[in-house]
Amino acid sequence: MKRILIVDDEAAIRETMEQILGYEGYLVSKAAGGAEALRLVVQDEPDLILLDVKMPGMDGFEVQQRLKDAGSTVPVIVISGHGNIETAVEAVRRGAYDFLEKPLDRSRLLLTIANCLGHSEVVQDHQRLQEQLWESSPLVGDSVAMQRVQDFIAKAGPTEGTVLITGENGTGKELVVRAIHRASRRASRPLVEVNCAAIPKELVESELFGHEKGSFTGAERQRTGKFELADGGTLFLDEIGDMDEEAQAKVLRAVEENRFQRVGGTETKTVDVRIVAATNRDLASPDSGFRQDLFFRLNVLAIHLPPLRERAGDVDLLLEWFMADLAVRLKVKPRRFSPEARAMLQSYSWPGNVRELRNLVERLLILAPEETIRTSDLPPLPGIRSEAGGEAPFMACRDFQEFKVRSESAFLQHKLRENLYNVSRTAEALGMQRSNLYKKITKYGLKTQPEIES
Numbered sequence: 001m002k003r004i005l006i007v008d009d010e011a012a013i014r015e016t017m018e019q020i021l022g023y024e025g026y027l028v029s030k031a032a033g034g035a036e037a038l039r040l041v042v043q044d045e046p047d048l049i050l051l052d053v054k055m056p057g058m059d060g061f062e063v064q065q066r067l068k069d070a071g072s073t074v075p076v077i078v079i080s081g082h083g084n085i086e087t088a089v090e091a092v093r094r095g096a097y098d099f100l101e102k103p104l105d106r107s108r109l110l111l112t113i114a115n116c117l118g119h120s121e122v123v124q125d126h127q128r129l130q131e132q133l134w135e136s137s138p139l140v141g142d143s144v145a146m147q148r149v150q151d152f153i154a155k156a157g158p159t160e161g162t163v164l165i166t167g168e169n170g171t172g173k174e175l176v177v178r179a180i181h182r183a184s185r186r187a188s189r190p191l192v193e194v195n196c197a198a199i200p201k202e203l204v205e206s207e208l209f210g211h212e213k214g215s216f217t218g219a220e221r222q223r224t225g226k227f228e229l230a231d232g233g234t235l236f237l238d239e240i241g242d243m244d245e246e247a248q249a250k251v252l253r254a255v256e257e258n259r260f261q262r263v264g265g266t267e268t269k270t271v272d273v274r275i276v277a278a279t280n281r282d283l284a285s286p287d288s289g290f291r292q293d294l295f296f297r298l299n300v301l302a303i304h305l306p307p308l309r310e311r312a313g314d315v316d317l318l319l320e321w322f323m324a325d326l327a328v329r330l331k332v333k334p335r336r337f338s339p340e341a342r343a344m345l346q347s348y349s350w351p352g353n354v355r356e357l358r359n360l361v362e363r364l365l366i367l368a369p370e371e372t373i374r375t376s377d378l379p380p381l382p383g384i385r386s387e388a389g390g391e392a393p394f395m396a397c398r399d400f401q402e403f404k405v406r407s408e409s410a411f412l413q414h415k416l417r418e419n420l421y422n423v424s425r426t427a428e429a430l431g432m433q434r435s436n437l438y439k440k441i442t443k444y445g446l447k448t449q450p451e452i453e454s
Contacts, residue, residue: 002117003027005046007037007063008079009055013102017050020106021113034058038066046074048116051096053080053087062221064094069210069224071190075120077112079104139175140321141314143418144425145306149176156301157183162255164298165278167305170355173238173278176305180276181234189233194226197239204247206263209254215264227260231271240298241281241290252294306420308350308357313418315346318354322361332365338374347410348381409444412437421449 004026006017014030021028029044031037033055041049049067053060060078067074078091081102088099097116100109139149156163157180165173174193181191199207206216210225226235237243243251254260259270277298283290284299308315319337327334337345350356360379368377412430419426423441427434441448 001025001027002048003029003044003046004113005029005031005037005040005044005049007031007034007049007055007060008052009033010052013052017104017109020109024110026113034060034063034066037063038070041067041072041074047120048113049074049076050113051076051078053078053091054082061090061094064091064096065221068095069222071224071229073123075116077116139172139179140317141311142317143311143313144420144422145311146314149303149305152301152303153179153183156180156303158185159301160184160274161301162274162298163276163301163303164283164295165276165303165305166282167278167280168307168353169280170353171305171307172354173305174236176303177234177236177276177278181236184234184274186233186274190230191234191236192226192230193236193238195238197242201244201247204243205250208247208251209260209262209269210265211263212265215262219264223262225260225262227254227271227273228269230273232273234274234276237275237277239279240277241279241283241288245289245291248291248294252291252297255294255297308353310417310420312346312414315350315357316342318357319345319361322358323365326358326362326365330362330365333371335365335368336372338372341373341375341378344375344378344381346414405444408440409446412440412444413446416441416446416448421447423448 004021006014006021006028007030008014008017009032011032014032018028018030029040029046031040035058037049037051040046051060051063060080064076064078067076075097076095077098077100078088078096079100079102080087080091091099097119098112100112139146139153153176163177163180165176167173177193178191181187194207196204205211206219206223206225208225208227210223210228211219213219213222237251250260255275258272259268261268275298281288281290283295284292308318319342323334345357345360352359363379364373364377370377412426415426415430416423419429423437424434427437430437440446
């Protein structure tokens with residue numbers, strides 16, 4: 001049975017709606033004011049709130065704001081005896097499902113409630129699907145580099161240690177964060193994300209710690225910060241390297257003490273939050289502009305995610321994974337890659353990493369005209385397309401001997417990269433003598449260490 005909370009300062013209206021809704025089979029709870037309503041939302045966990053606007057003390061709009069700040073997803077239908085266009089627009093702007101004017105029409109009330117609950121179920125089903133998709137979106141790859149990432153998650157996840165994830169954009173830092181959260185004892189609690197690079201400098205403190213009403217120009221209502229919303233769970237500070245130094249100092253204190261004050265407030269809030277931070281910058285560098293005391297506090301459990309060019313052996317698996325996954329999402333038939341197209345994609349350096357590969361597969365699913373994706377269907381790939389019609393580089397060889405040399409060179413370089421340039425491990429994986437591999441490295445001038453980007 002669905003639970004409905006009626007919030008109205010007029011007892012007669014509460015009693016009338018209780019009788020109507022009770023007769024229809026709903027479980028009803030009632031509140032005479034905003035403060036009582038907020039308490040009952042936590043206590044009774046209603047499926048829907050019928051909320052009056054004009055109430056003494058805390059009005060309906062403030063109740064809406066506080067519910068939003070607390071992360072509540074309970075749908076709200078606003079009711080008012082002072083109905084006008086402005087009130088209705090404001091109610092919907094603040095997130096209400098609909099607006100009803102008093103005196104309430106019984107048929108319209110019941111129809112609006114039924115529609116709202118139906119819409120809420122659709123939203124919840126979508127959220128559950130999204131969660132399942134996140135659960136089913138593993139960190140694809142069986143390269144040595146990805147095995148190390150998986151081992152790190154298995155060891156670090158169940159602990160309470162602060163985690164710092166580094167790596168280029170598009171390497172999957174968000175997936176690692178979610179995997180760590182799922183592996184922790186906090187898995188049933190919130191995972192709250194903050195994109196530090198997207199918050200204006202002057203609003204960072206308010207975003208993280210919240211603010212009191214009137215604490216600064218524009219602070220019309222109290223706001224709950226991300227630290228407070230993540231209480232009991234995990235707080236993900238993405239792109240933390242872009243946070244300004246003043247905010248870094250306050251984050252350091254909050255991380256060390258699990259305490260903070262809202263902007264403009266005097267009350268010290270205590271929370272239980274696990275911090276996971278991520279960045280594409282080298283925070284240890286003196287030139288980074290990042291506080292070293294905060295870096296050392298975050299760098300308790302550290303993992304660097306390798307770029308896709310250093311785990312080229314995973315490209316095939318990723319192509320197959322995204323092809324199957326995106327075909328279901330886009331409701332289209334999955335495609336095959338021709339051997340030439342697959343070879344070209346395996347040779348590409350993927351500067352945008354896994355994100356670039358995913359976007360390419362999505363583009364090909366939509367635009368490729370035939371069931372088999374050929375080299376002519378691929379967009380320009382810097383450093384890969386040749387003058388001979390866009391095939392993989394060794395497809396334009398003059399004779400078979402040149403093809404053997406170039407293809408063997410490309411294959412050995414690929415295997416070295418896949419094994420993190422460990423010659424012994426590469427030789428073992430290839431089933432050849434290490435001395436023989438050294439000769440071929442010298443013969444072809446192969447790289448034996450990762451390229452360092454300037």
